[in-house]
Amino acid sequence: MNELILIKYGEIALKGLNKNAFEDVLLKNIRWRLRELGQFKLRRAQSTVYLEPAEPEAFDFDEALDRLTKIFGIASLSRALVVEKSMDAVLAEICGYLDAQLRAARTFKVETRRSDKRFPLKSPEISAQAGGAILSHYPHLKVDVHNPDLVVNVEIRDFGAYIHAGSIPGAGGMPVSSSGRAMILISGGLDSPVAAYMMAKRGLALDAIHFVSPPYTSDRALQKVETLCEKLVPYTGSIRFHCVPFTEIQEAIKEHCPEELFTVIMRRMMMKVAEKVARKREINALVTGESLAQVASQTLDALYCTDNSTDLVVLRPLIGMDKTEIIRIAYQIDTYETSILPYEDCCTVFTPRHPRTRPKLYFVEQAEQGFDFAPLIEEAVQNTVCKTITL
Numbered sequence: 001m002n003e004l005i006l007i008k009y010g011e012i013a014l015k016g017l018n019k020n021a022f023e024d025v026l027l028k029n030i031r032w033r034l035r036e037l038g039q040f041k042l043r044r045a046q047s048t049v050y051l052e053p054a055e056p057e058a059f060d061f062d063e064a065l066d067r068l069t070k071i072f073g074i075a076s077l078s079r080a081l082v083v084e085k086s087m088d089a090v091l092a093e094i095c096g097y098l099d100a101q102l103r104a105a106r107t108f109k110v111e112t113r114r115s116d117k118r119f120p121l122k123s124p125e126i127s128a129q130a131g132g133a134i135l136s137h138y139p140h141l142k143v144d145v146h147n148p149d150l151v152v153n154v155e156i157r158d159f160g161a162y163i164h165a166g167s168i169p170g171a172g173g174m175p176v177s178s179s180g181r182a183m184i185l186i187s188g189g190l191d192s193p194v195a196a197y198m199m200a201k202r203g204l205a206l207d208a209i210h211f212v213s214p215p216y217t218s219d220r221a222l223q224k225v226e227t228l229c230e231k232l233v234p235y236t237g238s239i240r241f242h243c244v245p246f247t248e249i250q251e252a253i254k255e256h257c258p259e260e261l262f263t264v265i266m267r268r269m270m271m272k273v274a275e276k277v278a279r280k281r282e283i284n285a286l287v288t289g290e291s292l293a294q295v296a297s298q299t300l301d302a303l304y305c306t307d308n309s310t311d312l313v314v315l316r317p318l319i320g321m322d323k324t325e326i327i328r329i330a331y332q333i334d335t336y337e338t339s340i341l342p343y344e345d346c347c348t349v350f351t352p353r354h355p356r357t358r359p360k361l362y363f364v365e366q367a368e369q370g371f372d373f374a375p376l377i378e379e380a381v382q383n384t385v386c387k388t389i390t391l
């Protein structure tokens with residue numbers, strides 16, 4: 001039996017001249033994610049990638065489909081049987097291939113797509129003949145064109161005729177790294193992992209940067225963030241993870257700055273360190289998990305102060321989202337349970353009792369001038385520890 005997977009892409013199909021470049025990235029990502037599942041060939045035509053295992057009988061289709069549903073740039077996936085491009089071949093195989101589904105259904109319909117216009121029969125004729133063959137094999141079945149239990153698909157394409165029982169949705173978006181690379185400021189919280197997922201969906205490969213403040217923060221708090229990155233990797237691809245020692249900067253803020261500005265100054269220091277680490281990696285964009293009005297440091301005035309600490313593009317994909325929407329995605333990508341583990345974060349350790357919700361940039365800058373942070377920032381950059389988190 002000659003089975004394969006039809007991978008259809010969405011947004012890439014709309015690209016003009018550089019469509020090929022996007023396809024190349026997608027194919028590379030697919031090869032990498034499925035590399036240990038055995039040999040397979042990828043062919044492309046008509047906004048579809050044909051994934052053809054060298055040994056279909058031995059190929060783990062379920063695992064392959066599970067991995068493929070996490071690869072951005074894919075609109076839908078179908079596990080299909082390929083047969084010779086003739087009506088006889090379709091009729092000979094259709095019942096045998098879909099036997100289990102046909103037995104389980106009470107109603108069905110056949111949908112035909114005929115992208116090879118040279119095929120002698122038109123789509124309605126193909127559907128009618130296939131439907132007739134199915135009805136004569138399975139007397140219990142009835143045709144229901146509006147709300148069938150099972151849709152039997154016949155696709156007449158470039159390389160053959162394909163039979164399948166429908167498609168599953170892909171992850172959508174653009175292939176990771178087709179939009180370049182950004183650096184996510186990742187905490188152990190709920191928001192930043194979701195922000196990472198959302199920017200990967202728009203085609204960004206990611207570095208991650210995390211600030212730790214030992215002894216105020218523990219190893220297991222750091223471990224938690226690494227676990228979150230591991231959970232993101234199936235979607236984002238490998239993540240270069242930078243761990244920044246942040247204790248001295250935080251202690252200096254505590255000692256030299258007014259308490260109600262701790263949070264905003266800390267956020268600015270994070271951005272400054274992140275910018276320096278990013279520049280070394282030739283990265284021009286930072287990503288944060290901030291959402292407007294969620295907490296005191298995420299008012300418009302606070303975000304203005306934060307933005308002013310860096311020249312890089314700051315992407316905030318959650319800016320207009322409610323917590324409930326964010327939590328829904330966290331469940332979907334399986335980061336929720338890890339994110340809610342109650343380990344201390346460097347932000348929580350130095351939380352002021354009454355943070356200024358509307359900090360003014362002028363006063364924030366003035367407060368920072370009471371101490372020379374530059375050497376500490378440089379030291380933090382130098383002492384940043386880096387590793388790759390991969391599958």
Ligand code: ATP
Nearest residue numbers: 185186187189190191192209210211288289290347
């Ligand atoms: P999250 O759920 O992502 O922690 P939050 O709503 O708790 O976000 P804050 O704690 O104010 O908000 O942090 C805002 C953003 O700052 C985070 O989304 C993240 O991008 C970044 N950030 C916070 N703490 C750290 C940290 N320790 N290391 C790296 N980035 C951090």
Ligand code: MG
Nearest residue numbers: 187189345347
């Ligand atoms: Mg947080």
